[in-house]
Amino acid sequence: MEFKDYYQIMGVKRDATQDEIKRAYRRLARKYHPDVSKEKDAENRFKEVGEAYEVLKDPEKRAAYDQLGANWKAGQEFRPPPDWNQGFEFRGGGFTGAERFSDFFESLFGGGGFGGDFGRFTQRSFDTRGEDTHTKVLIDLDDAYQGASRTLNLKQTELGTDGRPQVKERTLNVRIPKGVRQGQHIRLGKQGGAGTGKGEAGDLYLEVEFRPHPFYKVEGKDVFLDLPVAPWEAALGATVKVPTPAGKVDLKIPPGSSGGRKLRLKGRGIPDKPPGDLYVVVQIAVPPAQTEDAKAAYRELEKALAFNPRARLGV
Amino acid sequence: MRNELLSLLSGEVLDEEIELTLGELSWACQLPVERVFELVEEGVIEPLGRDPAHWRFLGVSVRRVRCAQRLQRDLRVNVAGAALALDLLDELERLRARLRRFEG
Numbered sequence: 001m002e003f004k005d006y007y008q009i010m011g012v013k014r015d016a017t018q019d020e021i022k023r024a025y026r027r028l029a030r031k032y033h034p035d036v037s038k039e040k041d042a043e044n045r046f047k048e049v050g051e052a053y054e055v056l057k058d059p060e061k062r063a064a065y066d067q068l069g070a071n072w073k074a075g076q077e078f079r080p081p082p083d084w085n086q087g088f089e090f091r092g093g094g095f096t097g098a099e100r101f102s103d104f105f106e107s108l109f110g111g112g113g114f115g116g117d118f119g120r121f122t123q124r125s126f127d128t129r130g131e132d133t134h135t136k137v138l139i140d141l142d143d144a145y146q147g148a149s150r151t152l153n154l155k156q157t158e159l160g161t162d163g164r165p166q167v168k169e170r171t172l173n174v175r176i177p178k179g180v181r182q183g184q185h186i187r188l189g190k191q192g193g194a195g196t197g198k199g200e201a202g203d204l205y206l207e208v209e210f211r212p213h214p215f216y217k218v219e220g221k222d223v224f225l226d227l228p229v230a231p232w233e234a235a236l237g238a239t240v241k242v243p244t245p246a247g248k249v250d251l252k253i254p255p256g257s258s259g260g261r262k263l264r265l266k267g268r269g270i271p272d273k274p275p276g277d278l279y280v281v282v283q284i285a286v287p288p289a290q291t292e293d294a295k296a297a298y299r300e301l302e303k304a305l306a307f308n309p310r311a312r313l314g315v
Numbered sequence: 316m317r318n319e320l321l322s323l324l325s326g327e328v329l330d331e332e333i334e335l336t337l338g339e340l341s342w343a344c345q346l347p348v349e350r351v352f353e354l355v356e357e358g359v360i361e362p363l364g365r366d367p368a369h370w371r372f373l374g375v376s377v378r379r380v381r382c383a384q385r386l387q388r389d390l391r392v393n394v395a396g397a398a399l400a401l402d403l404l405d406e407l408e409r410l411r412a413r414l415r416r417f418e419g
Contacts, residue, residue: 029390035382038411047390129345132381149323173321175331180328183408185378188326188342203343205334205381206326217416273332 001103003078006052006065014070018057025053051101061109080107125196136208137186139176141213141223144270145245147178152206156193174206179272181221184208216245221276222269228285229253244268244278251280259284333374334363344380351380357398359383367419 007014010024032039032046039045052260055061072078152172172191180186185205192202210218217224227242237255241248244265251263261282269276289295327333340360341348352367354360360379362370382404383397392400 023327024389033386033389035385132345151321171321173323175323175325177325177328181330182412185329187328187329187377188324191324204326205378212415219412219416 001078001107003072003074003076003100004048004104005072005074006055008074009048009052010056012056014066016056018059020058021053025049025057029053048102051105054101055105055109065108078104081212114311127199128195129199130193130195130202132202132205132275133192134205134207137174137176138209138211139180139217139272140211141245143176144180144210145178148176150174150176154204161168172204176208179221179270179275181270181272182206182210182218215243218270221272222279222282223276224279225231227251227280227284228283229257234258234282234284242280253282257282269305328373328381329377331372331373331375334371335374335376337362337367337370337372340376340380343377344384346380348386353394354383354398357394359394359398359401 007016010016010021010028012020012024016024028049029046032042034043034046037046055065068081101195132301133154133156135152135154137152139148139150142148143150150173152174154170154172156170158169172188174186174188177186185207188204188206190201191204194201215225223245225242225244227240229238229240232238233240233253234257235255237257238253239250240253242251242265247267249265249268251265253263257263257280263280263282265278265280267275268278287294289298335343337348337351341351342353351360351390355362355370360372360376362372364370383394383401386392386397386400387394390396
């Protein structure tokens, strides 16, 4: 297993005071809290910081950890010394919210997993409801329009019959109802962590996340589409084909539309009661002037219109 | 295909259409009723209906309560702090959605 440098994880020096460690922990916990942080690896960082703090906040564990010496580097292959654990007695310090500590931690302090002196599972010999679990489900915008099903592979840590935690994998086939939106939660009753004794399983919460779409943008239940329009279509008005997640439609561009004009297709956003709207945002596309004919046409236009696009700026 | 042998699970979307009673919310969040009262008092969740016996909570409340619980437990903030964090997180999410719309 790999050595973990708890001081490096906490961003403190090896001779940091207990107060400095506490302050570093609180700052990092805020930074990486999975509910608050959008950092990519927030959940793992949060657990890592929780584990580091679990050791460093406790003078006994910290002293034992320090005994390993300062020469270890993070990630280095590690085996606990044979005389490890002699002369130390670890007392429970309570968990800091990290659900499962690393093998490295367990090899040093866990005495073979959660069943050590301070595992919170030891308090769970009676009937207890399982923990609620949470995972993200990535869907496409089309799935929100039509509904879909998704196969999820989940890894869960469960307590085996021998009292040791085991990672179990399971596959779920889940219906994604039509009309779901970014950030909504779908609750699957009793699909969370297993209970102990006669306690029933917790719930599984799926957080819906949309895979970014190449041209549709979603805001709540409204959908936005940037629609390129030729200058003459914008100036003279036109009826053009527009893609929507539910199929192509004809859209009337009113004459005199300028870039950025928003045209609303009522009820063509994400289905719901009432459904969202689809907003088409006009983008004026500039035809290239690569041929002599094209250049001549632009010059004609310039002469005919005497147009100052910067009139509003006073220049 | 193995997957086709799996039965299709349907959950409930915790949105504005689902309504829960005080007891249901308390059960869904595994939180004593007194703690739900605290969260109502602080405005973390807003029930419909005049008195606790007739309270109805929208489905999104489950998410807010659970988030408030985690913030209180992990960051040691009090109820008011969790309420503030939740409001700011909502605002942040709205701004992020808007930003996504303008980013290529």
